[in-house]
Amino acid sequence: MRIKIIGGGPAGLYFSYLVKRQRPDFEVTLVERNPEGATFGFGVVFSDQALAFMAADDPETHDAILPAMETWRNLTLDLEGERIDIDGMGFAAIGRLELIQILTERARSVGIEPRFETEADDLSRLDDADLIVGADGLNSFIRGDGSEYGTEMPQLENRFIWYGTDRPFDTLTQSFRRSEDGPFNAHHYRYTPTLSTFIVETDEDTWQAAGFEGIGEAETKAYCENVFADVLQGHSLITNNSYWRRFPKLSCKSWHSGKHVLIGDAVHTAHFSIGSGTRLAMEDALALSKAMLATPDDIPAALAAYEAARKPITEKIVRAANTSAAWYEDFANHMELAPADFAYSYIQRSGRMDDERLQRLAPEFFATYSPHWNADAAGGQA
Numbered sequence: 001m002r003i004k005i006i007g008g009g010p011a012g013l014y015f016s017y018l019v020k021r022q023r024p025d026f027e028v029t030l031v032e033r034n035p036e037g038a039t040f041g042f043g044v045v046f047s048d049q050a051l052a053f054m055a056a057d058d059p060e061t062h063d064a065i066l067p068a069m070e071t072w073r074n075l076t077l078d079l080e081g082e083r084i085d086i087d088g089m090g091f092a093a094i095g096r097l098e099l100i101q102i103l104t105e106r107a108r109s110v111g112i113e114p115r116f117e118t119e120a121d122d123l124s125r126l127d128d129a130d131l132i133v134g135a136d137g138l139n140s141f142i143r144g145d146g147s148e149y150g151t152e153m154p155q156l157e158n159r160f161i162w163y164g165t166d167r168p169f170d171t172l173t174q175s176f177r178r179s180e181d182g183p184f185n186a187h188h189y190r191y192t193p194t195l196s197t198f199i200v201e202t203d204e205d206t207w208q209a210a211g212f213e214g215i216g217e218a219e220t221k222a223y224c225e226n227v228f229a230d231v232l233q234g235h236s237l238i239t240n241n242s243y244w245r246r247f248p249k250l251s252c253k254s255w256h257s258g259k260h261v262l263i264g265d266a267v268h269t270a271h272f273s274i275g276s277g278t279r280l281a282m283e284d285a286l287a288l289s290k291a292m293l294a295t296p297d298d299i300p301a302a303l304a305a306y307e308a309a310r311k312p313i314t315e316k317i318v319r320a321a322n323t324s325a326a327w328y329e330d331f332a333n334h335m336e337l338a339p340a341d342f343a344y345s346y347i348q349r350s351g352r353m354d355d356e357r358l359q360r361l362a363p364e365f366f367a368t369y370s371p372h373w374n375a376d377a378a379g380g381q382a
């Protein structure tokens with residue numbers, strides 16, 4: 001069995017490891033266009049259950065990643081200086097580079113040497129493989145124009161830019177501020193004891209009014225530092241391939257075509273506000289490896305089984321991510337709410353949180369703020 005994997009992100013590296021550790025006799029190669037140790041982005045956050053998905057199937061990797069993670073129990077909303085803590089909304093984070101280094105070591109431990117600085121740009125050169133895995137991210141070469149996979153990729157309206165900062169925040173915090181040009185939101189959380197991710201988001205009108213189209217990286221950074229000066233408390237933003245983007249909502253009707261199969265960001269995206277992109281990518285890797293190892297002599301059956309196992313689960317999470325993203329698309333209007341109502345609106349944004357569940361997960365938050373919501377519902381003053 002000859003497997004070629006394109007892309008050395010979380011999905012590709014993890015898949016290579018999972019297959020090779022079970023079947024050392026398989027020939028597994030992985031190509032990555034970037035040099036080793038070069039990756040874009042800062043930390044990635046994993047929602048509450050973090051690595052639970054791999055604990056049973058792969059305790060070694062679970063135990064290798066867990067100690068490198070920053071974890072916390074609360075989530076904080078900061079609405080123009082008014083802070084609200086929501087207990088029980090735990091998250092865990094890790095530097096993207098660190099995660100990739102750990103997964104590279106896992107792959108090496110089973111005899112895979114990733115070929116860095118190698119670009120896949122010619123399908124005919126891959127053709128001698130029995131299976132070709134497109135783990136090559138959002139702009140997947142393997143997916144190509146997407147016509148074989150029924151690909152759709154509408155973009156959200158808001159603009160966002162991904163920074164780091166050397167201010168470590170206590171919790172995952174959502175800060176909302178106004179500049180003279182309009183409203184801004186920052187998603188920020190620490191991913192090492194000294195560093196945090198800091199994603200700035202704004203709506204199209206504000207983006208235009210601030211004139212971001214015509215200014216460079218240094219001016220953009222200075223503008224954002226100014227908007228969030230009280231949040232950063234004298235610390236700077238750190239750039240790393242930081243430019244304004246719109247979030248693409250990628251989906252594919254089919255996840256495989258012939259002996260080509262897509263995993264991770266090559267086949268779906270989930271808005272970063274629910275912190276699931278990396279986990280989904282690694283869960284895809286796990287599911288594909290299981291399907292492959294169950295019927296290694298029947299690749300079409302394995303790929304059909306992989307898609308049948310993963311697509312419905314992913315679609316559910318992507319629906320929640322899209323609903324959450326829709327809340328952010330309208331965050332300027334939500335900022336008009338009183339803080340308690342703003343927090344309630346925020347917490348319900350993915351459409352998966354009724355009052356009973358909220359009370360169970362976040363008893364302190366519920367006890368403090370639900371009387372305000374009840375007062376509002378009764379027409380009273382919060």
Ligand SMILES: Cc1cc2nc3c(=O)[nH]c(=O)nc-3n(C[C@H](O)[C@H](O)[C@H](O)COP(=O)(O)OP(=O)(O)OC[C@H]3O[C@@H](n4cnc5c(N)ncnc54)[C@H](O)[C@@H]3O)c2cc1C
Pocket residue numbers: 006007008009010011012031032033034043044045046118119120121135136137138139140141161162199263264265266272275276277278279281
């Ligand atoms: C602003 C932002 C914030 C995010 N925050 C989070 C977060 O907090 N939590 C989270 O879980 N997820 C987050 N994500 C999403 C997360 O980054 C992705 O879901 C995850 O990286 C997907 O992993 P992957 O392996 O599928 O793809 P990628 O990580 O994109 O890896 C693909 C790899 O393939 C390589 N490659 C591409 N084309 C080729 C080629 N032709 N030849 C060779 N190599 C190639 C690339 O260099 C890359 O290394 C965020 C995304 C964004 C944009």
